Amino acid sequence: MASKDEILAGLAEIVAEETGIDTGEVTMEKSFTDDLDIDSLSMMTIVTLAEEKFDVRIPDDEVKNLATVGDAVTFIDGAQA
Template sequence: MSEIKEKVVSIIVDKLGVDAADVTPEKSFTNDLGADSLDTVELIMEFEKEFNVSIPDDQTEKISTVGDAIKYIEENYKA
């Protein structure tokens, strides 16, 4: 598992209180992991903080699954 994926999963587990085994790339934050709109905003903010990336509003709407978040961060993260 990549370091980015591990951190994304860790953030989701922490924020949503779900089991890490349930956090797979195809899982939807809202439909599968029980996040509401506020949870989703908080996840995006935490991703931005943890990875020092800016996720514009037009992109946040496209990040609806764990895999979407990982892909966006991998493409935009600068260590």
Template sequence: MLASAESTFPVDLAIIPPSTIMSTALRRSVFNIARTARVVAAPNRTTTLVRSAFVYKSYSAAAGLSREDVQTRVLDVLKSFEKVDPSKITTAAKFTDDLGLDSLDAVEAVMAIEEEFSIEIPDAEADEITTVQQAIDYIVNTPEAH
């Protein structure tokens, strides 16, 4: 992050909770906007590179999640969505057809699952996850999931 002797940008990135920034693309966008705004607001000031203020979870070893644990947590994440009828949630349920989510809601569901398991699913792979079972299978086969 670029910093100057006097901050002229109205939002300090250090105060944004990491949980509100869900994707790498969003983090990059926030970073670039902040950097551009500071440089534009103070073009004649000397700037220095400072370490990013984003906090990441780290673990000492793989959690070794069982399929049952993953299934329970994925179902719980989906139950937290207001638009989803909890009685319709099964492992075979499709996000759009069975749970009644539109495409944006389905993306939000996958993002919530990413957050629950502290992983980032690449966009191309996330687009392929259209059922609860596919989400469970992806998490089970991802060693970084916790």
């Protein structure tokens, strides 16, 4: 199981790979849409890659609740159990 720090680091790598945003910019309080300018298709790509990386399932209904990077880290952390 990955720690919250490891989840954040892994998520930052995925976001960087998809969008070109520096991993250092991907911090807990950042909003995917407002701060990182990630569109819905990119968000779905990030979700798909995160599911595989952390071996979790992120239901479609849940994705709209993941406003910030922190929301995603918390959800993945909980879903790992």
